[in-house]
Amino acid sequence: MNNLQNKVAYITGGSKGIGYGTAKILLGLGMRVAITSRSLASAQQAAATLSSDPSKVLALQSDTSSMASEMSAVKAAVDHFGQLDVLVANAGVGYFASIESLTEAQWHEMIDTNLTGVFNSVKACIDSLKKSKGYIITIASLAGTNFFATASGYNASKFGLVGFTQAVMLDLRPYDIKVSTIMPGSVATQFNDHTPSEADSWKIQPEDIGELVADLLQMNPRTLPSKIEVRPSSPGK
Numbered sequence: 295m296n297n298l299q300n301k302v303a304y305i306t307g308g309s310k311g312i313g314y315g316t317a318k319i320l321l322g323l324g325m326r327v328a329i330t331s332r333s334l335a336s337a338q339q340a341a342a343t344l345s346s347d348p349s350k351v352l353a354l355q356s357d358t359s360s361m362a363s364e365m366s367a368v369k370a371a372v373d374h375f376g377q378l379d380v381l382v383a384n385a386g387v388g389y390f391a392s393i394e395s396l397t398e399a400q401w402h403e404m405i406d407t408n409l410t411g412v413f414n415s416v417k418a419c420i421d422s423l424k425k426s427k428g429y430i431i432t433i434a435s436l437a438g439t440n441f442f443a444t445a446s447g448y449n450a451s452k453f454g455l456v457g458f459t460q461a462v463m464l465d466l467r468p469y470d471i472k473v474s475t476i477m478p479g480s481v482a483t484q485f486n487d488h489t490p491s492e493a494d495s496w497k498i499q500p501e502d503i504g505e506l507v508a509d510l511l512q513m514n515p516r517t518l519p520s521k522i523e524v525r526p527s528s529p530g531k
């Protein structure tokens with residue numbers, strides 16, 4: 295996929311953070327993007343800041359935890375652009391607390407969004423990606439290989455996502471669909487109700503992950519980096 299001009303990416307959780315940063319980078323390389331959010335207003339606001347050209351950016355409402363919602367959103371993207379070449383499964387949520395205080399609702403939201411949500415996105419995109427011999431990129435986390443206190447639910451969802459993605463990579467290689475997972479460390483985003491500031495300048499920036507996505511898409515097609523860990527170069531002081 296060395297020539298990205300007019301290729302189409304479907305990006306979940308694209309109204310802010312890594313999803314938004316990725317959309318920005320891909321648009322700059324001549325791609326077209328559909329971005330989703332659970333809030334249509336948020337997706338539309340983000341799309342308007344990315345481009346004023348509706349032939350370049352499509353805002354969609356979707357709750358990735360719902361298969362029906364994802365199927366409808368992906369169909370809308372394909373109907374609008376006429377094709378689908380890339381899925382960036384980015385939508386995610388995190389709650390951090392001891393197992394003693396982690397609630398059942400928080401557990402289910404993390405599993406339903408971070409793991410089942412990616413399953414739903416992948417299933418919704420497979421038929422279109424078979425046609426385009428496309429690319430699936432999931433946004434996992436270093437928490438998918440490194441466990442830590444207060445992260446039992448988040449670790450479970452991201453460990454699961456890493457394993458899921460690697461198995462899907464093997465399932466879909468016969469169709470010439472490439473599958474990779476990116477496992478970022480600290481990223482300056484709104485994740486977990488954080489407000490990015492100058493104090494986050496040492497962290498990975500959302501556009502950095504977008505550039506990594508672009509690098510994967512432009513990799514020689516004979517080569518597949520299937521699992522990528524990425525960290526800030528220097529830890530915060």
